[in-house]
Amino acid sequence: MLANNQTKGNTASVANCTPGQTAEGRGAPTAHSTSFRDTLIAEGFDCGIADRLAAVFERSIVVQPRRAFREPGSPRDEAIFVRSGLLAKYKPDCSGGRQIVALRYPGEAILPSEGPAKYGIEAIVRSEVLVGSAEQLRGIANSHAAVIHLARKSLTRHISIGYEWLLRTGRLDAIARVAHLLCETAERSGSICSRGILLNPFTQQQVADITGQTSVNVNRVFSDLQKEGLIRRNGREIHVDDWDELRRRGQFEPAYLR
Amino acid sequence: MLANNQTKGNTASVANCTPGQTAEGRGAPTAHSTSFRDTLIAEGFDCGIADRLAAVFERSIVVQPRRAFREPGSPRDEAIFVRSGLLAKYKPDCSGGRQIVALRYPGEAILPSEGPAKYGIEAIVRSEVLVGSAEQLRGIANSHAAVIHLARKSLTRHISIGYEWLLRTGRLDAIARVAHLLCETAERSGSICSRGILLNPFTQQQVADITGQTSVNVNRVFSDLQKEGLIRRNGREIHVDDWDELRRRGQFEPAYLR
DNA sequence: CGGTTGTTTGAACTGATTCAATCTGTGTGG
DNA sequence: CCACACAGATTGAATCAGTTCAAACAACCG
Numbered sequence A, B: 001m002l003a004n005n006q007t008k009g010n011t012a013s014v015a016n017c018t019p020g021q022t023a024e025g026r027g028a029p030t031a032h033s034t035s036f037r038d039t040l041i042a043e044g045f046d047c048g049i050a051d052r053l054a055a056v057f058e059r060s061i062v063v064q065p066r067r068a069f070r071e072p073g074s075p076r077d078e079a080i081f082v083r084s085g086l087l088a089k090y091k092p093d094c095s096g097g098r099q100i101v102a103l104r105y106p107g108e109a110i111l112p113s114e115g116p117a118k119y120g121i122e123a124i125v126r127s128e129v130l131v132g133s134a135e136q137l138r139g140i141a142n143s144h145a146a147v148i149h150l151a152r153k154s155l156t157r158h159i160s161i162g163y164e165w166l167l168r169t170g171r172l173d174a175i176a177r178v179a180h181l182l183c184e185t186a187e188r189s190g191s192i193c194s195r196g197i198l199l200n201p202f203t204q205q206q207v208a209d210i211t212g213q214t215s216v217n218v219n220r221v222f223s224d225l226q227k228e229g230l231i232r233r234n235g236r237e238i239h240v241d242d243w244d245e246l247r248r249r250g251q252f253e254p255a256y257l258r
Numbered sequence C: 001c002g003g004t005t006g007t008t009t010g011a012a013c014t015g016a017t018t019c020a021a022t023c024t025g026t027g028t029g030g
Numbered sequence D: 001c002c003a004c005a006c007a008g009a010t011t012g013a014a015t016c017a018g019t020t021c022a023a024a025c026a027a028c029c030g
Helices: A036-042 A047-056 A134-143 A145-171 A174-189 A204-211 A215-227 A243-249 B036-042 B047-056 B134-143 B145-171 B174-189 B204-211 B215-227 B243-249
Strands: A059-063 A068-070 A078-092 A098-104 A113-116 A120-133 A197-199 A231-234 A237-240 B059-063 B068-070 B078-092 B098-104 B113-116 B120-133 B197-199 B231-234 B237-240
Touching (some): A036 A047, A036 A078, A047 A120, A047 A145, A078 A134, A078 B145, A098 A145, A098 B145, A113 B145, A134 A145, A145 B098, A145 B113, A145 B145, A174 A197, A174 A204, A174 A215, A174 A237, A174 A243, A204 A215, B047 B134, B059 B078, B078 B204, B098 B145, B098 B204, B120 B134, B134 B145, B145 B204, B174 B197, B174 B204, B174 B215, B174 B237, B174 B243, B204 B215, B215 B231
Antiparallel strands (some): A059 A120, A078 A098, A078 A120, A231 A237, B059 B120, B068 B120, B078 B098, B078 B120, B231 B237
16 A cells, blocks of 8 residues: 555664754755754754654655555554655545645644544655654653643644634635635745745645635636736746735735744 | 623532532532533543642633633633533634634533634533633643643544534535534534434524534525424424434544544 | 646536525513 | 514525536646
8 A cells, every 4th residue: 555655764863963964864865855853953852852753753755646645544653754745634525525634844743643543644746754653752752741842832733724724615715715725835835936936736636625626616716816917827836926915815814823 | 801701619629539529519500510520530530630630720600602702812821621511613704704613512621822812712502611720730731641641632632523624614515514513513412312302502603604604504404404304493402303314414424523 | 659647618507695584482671 | 461672593586606517738758
């Protein structure tokens, strides 16, 4: 099922706190990979715990888009850290459709749940992730309040995002939903290059799966946004001409992200 | 704003483990109130911690429905435990509408969030709640792993419910959404009396606020369900004639609640 | 080149919203 | 006991947003 996309390549170095020389930074080919250890240090962890945690996330895996990385209903006694790319949690409905219920950008994690999880996981774009045993993680967490605090912070943030998503799918119209998603994507991925160009990672079908629509309608929404002069498109690249108006249309208030 | 609906009436007794003689059980008039302390004991807590926690939740408040108990954007350095009734978290949208994003049944809690919360809180029906200081709670949690574990369990459960709600509003049609909500209500409230009668606590407007519809449409959905012979109604009382079919229509799989 | 994946468009259809009016039950005060 | 107010439920008609189905088109890749 998860076949041959696993590579043991993350020889975690329990070194001293030299910045730049991180566990994942060395053997990894991709340019924009987030270092797990650096992320922890940035969260205020001292090097000792950071190294112990980094040692838990020993398996490095490349996740290809468009096939299930974890099936809905499979056990989740593992923590997943996203180094690069973009992961989606999804739930299938009984008529073949599906709803994407959460996203994980680089630097974010999917924490283990007891028992089988009701959602599946797949990559939106090719992603590098670190996988660590839930049990080992629990072992460290039990003796380190900072780890628990970080986990709680992550949970509450994703709850807050979930509430915003509910508001979006339940109350906003098609255009607002897509506008909101674009704003959130820009904010969370930090992928607005210099001149306002957003490298949208989603296919229109995926935007539909996130916003609770059909791909046909998403397509029309995009072309409406373009007709209105809010965006210009070049394939998956989206040039946003008027961020303020896009935020207004999407009722986007980034406060919920923090 | 929160005016005169506060009553100091919860003299927490730090007694020994005598069942039945709980902190809230004495002065409270309402019959079906859930005891905070009993809930903790049922979760496997020993009496010492349970009593210390009960002491934190010293303020007992009666929340009247139909007015905001907590405004969106107000600080939330408090934990709220629902003893009886039903609380809703809601988010307003900019055009006067609102989306209910979560519910809290008796025995459940709303944990504190750092900084102002993006959602407001109001009661669906008259409710009794206990309010405790977040700071004191943190103090206890720091030295008791069981408290942290319970908080985490609560968070992950509500995340799971949130995902299901996203699927519901994003992918299910109007009838399925209402059917799903009815099934969830029955399951979570345990309010199915002997012969399948569900005492639905929601107005049709509130069902609309939860499921992302208008009250007009919710009304039609209810009468459709009745025409189909799935339910019979008597005011707010709903007699469900065919739970299996209702669950099927709502694609309701209760696994996500656990 | 052929296969695959994603985007675009049209036409018909359906489900849901909006606005407005009516009806019902409940409680309150005279 | 009635009159009144109020919240909630119900219904109709017009309109609109979004879906469905089907087909064509573009881009990419081995």
